[in-house]
Amino acid sequence: MKLAAAAGLPAAPVETRTVDGMAYLLVERYDRTHHITVEGAHVLERIHQEDFCQALGIVSETKYQKEGGPSLKQCFGLLREVSSSPVIDLARLLDAVIYNYLVGNNDAHGKNFSLLYHGIGTDNLQIRLAPLYDIVSTIYYPELSHDMAMKIGGEYSSEKVAPANFERLAGEAELAKPIVRRRVSELAEKVVDTLAEVEIATPVGEAVTGTYTQTLQRCPRQISELMTVEVNSSSFMQRLVLIRSSCIWKLDVIIKVVIESLNDVFAW
Numbered sequence: 001m002k003l004a005a006a007a008g009l010p011a012a013p014v015e016t017r018t019v020d021g022m023a024y025l026l027v028e029r030y031d032r033t034h035h036i037t038v039e040g041a042h043v044l045e046r047i048h049q050e051d052f053c054q055a056l057g058i059v060s061e062t063k064y065q066k067e068g069g070p071s072l073k074q075c076f077g078l079l080r081e082v083s084s085s086p087v088i089d090l091a092r093l094l095d096a097v098i099y100n101y102l103v104g105n106n107d108a109h110g111k112n113f114s115l116l117y118h119g120i121g122t123d124n125l126q127i128r129l130a131p132l133y134d135i136v137s138t139i140y141y142p143e144l145s146h147d148m149a150m151k152i153g154g155e156y157s158s159e160k161v162a163p164a165n166f167e168r169l170a171g172e173a174e175l176a177k178p179i180v181r182r183r184v185s186e187l188a189e190k191v192v193d194t195l196a197e198v199e200i201a202t203p204v205g206e207a208v209t210g211t212y213t214q215t216l217q218r219c220p221r222q223i224s225e226l227m228t229v230e231v232n233s234s235s236f237m238q239r240l241v242l243i244r245s246s247c248i249w250k251l252d253v254i255i256k257v258v259i260e261s262l263n264d265v266f267a268w
Contacts, residue, residue, distance in 0.1 A: 001027075001135050003103070006194040007187065009095050010131040030131055031116065048117040049130060052078060053110040063109040065150045070110035072097060072150045076173035082115065082127050089129040091183075094175065096132055097152065098187050104139025106158055109149035 004011040013028040031047045052070050053063050055078055062068040070078075076090060083089040093113070100108040114130040138144045139158065147156040153165030153172070170180040 001025075001132065003191065003194060003198045004099055004132055004135060006197050007099070007190045009099055010092060010129075011135070012131050012133045027133060030133070048120055049114050050117065051111045051114040055082070055115055056110070058110060060111055063111045063149070065109075066147075066156070070150065071172075072152065072169060073172040075110070075113060075150070076175075078115075079129060080174070084126045084128060090173070090175070092129050094173070094180065094183060095187060097169070098184055099132075099191070100135065101148075101152065101158065101161065102188055102191055103135070104137045104158065105135050106138045106144070106146060106148045107134075107136060112149075 001011050001014045005013070012030050015026045017024060017026050031049045033045045033047060035043055035045070037043055052075055053060055056070055056074060058069055063070075065071050076093060079089045079093055080086050096108070096113070100106075112134045114133075116128050116130045118124075118126040118128065139146065146158050148158050152161050153168030155161050155165045166180055166184060167177055169175075170177045173180075
């Protein structure tokens, strides 16, 4: 979450704290506003939130696309239909999709994206995409599925996503392919640039960092070999999958490899 915010994505502010030795994540509520009336009274108002499953009339029990939940095509279509600022919100949703893929969050289902209804009951109703509020790098946990909650361009497996899938996603979302192509590269580079700025505040975070620092020692040869491979949509992505498997959580290395090759890979 902090990395997303540091990379410029709208994300709810979070802090890691502990109670009786148990760590927890404190998420600041973004669906509340505070103001002071002319009489000096402090007023806390609730902003109505509706997740994408609710907005699309899909029950929460089927929040995953495989179970009948929303697809990315439906999500982009929803924003195009109801957002008060569709151009901005479509771009924000695209960033969220790319970011979730980069950090290995395969659990980005329909209830993890929401709409905020500002000014209900007034002449100034504004419906906007809510900030990111639930990002977990599920790829770190081997017992969790590597299938994504929603397909990217027809592909569920995060390990099999290729440039052609992003191209297909652009078509499904009715976005220009050059925009999607450019944004993948830009956001990947931004994430790498901000990794060092994010403070690791818990022993768990430090342990994770230690894990991928150690695994990095096994990665240089693979990465060096990858950089000499003739890049194309199949060989590059297949080799990248192998590195993701053996160098799990070394996101800066993985993303840097992507950046070095994106111009060639996405020369569709």
